[in-house]
Amino acid sequence: MRYSHKREAIQEIVYGTNSHPTADWVFQKAKVKIPNISLGTVYRNLKQLDDAQLINTIYDGNIARYDWNREPHDHLKCKICGDLIDVQLFDDQIRKTVKKLYKFEPDDVVMTIIGTCHKHNK
């Protein structure tokens, strides 16, 4: 993978937010710095960054979001404000369980807890 000015900018944008942005959000941000960038370039580079293990792709319903955080972690999704919040839970036991009980070799545990975040406590 050859160096590219645009890929660097795209990576910086993803690394600069905790909001798990969509491709289009990254595109809008990128346009401010690089007015002639195209959405296809954003998608291509996000995919390359994912392939290179520099970012993660997560699916929020049927839309892809990107995450700089490569540590194994889970997400809380607030059904009121839509926020995705990072949480660190322990799923070592889960991995062991599926391996023993289902003869399934786990690779990655993807967990999202849907509910209501602290901002909406009355």
Next chain:
Amino acid sequence: MRYSHKREAIQEIVYGTNSHPTADWVFQKAKVKIPNISLGTVYRNLKQLDDAQLINTIYDGNIARYDWNREPHDHLKCKICGDLIDVQLFDDQIRKTVKKLYKFEPDDVVMTIIGTCHKHNK
């Protein structure tokens, strides 16, 4: 929600498989019994059945799949054959943890374990 012949057929198709079918798969099956059914009708009715809590919608990457199994459960996704397998894990502790640690009111825990299923053991 008024009775409809087609909705009943769609529900029966989803209830008749463990494969977590896509809308298009349901559409293909439905066409055998009801040749003039349209894909829009399948989507509309799957949504209504979900709203009526008769089926569940799950997202496999960025594609919607439908599940007759309304019991809280998780899925193993095999990255080789693509199969989605039902598993019952315990997430009571997870619910308590996010409630206490993150003041987050959990509603639903969605968990998918990606890996390799038993069929591919050498």
Next chain:
DNA sequence: ATCATAAATAGTAATAATTCCTATTATTGT
């Protein structure tokens, strides 16, 4: 620095999944 090679890009077309629209049809209560 010049050049050659191929990766990266813009701009646009194409695809895939899903939703929307509207004239017609079917269900249901009276």
Next chain:
DNA sequence: ACAATAATAGGAATTATTACTATTTATGAT
């Protein structure tokens, strides 16, 4: 049987994403 209106077919529209291709750019070798 009839009226009210939910459901439907068929097609258009939308949204997210990928593919195509002529041009530009990075990079290593001369």
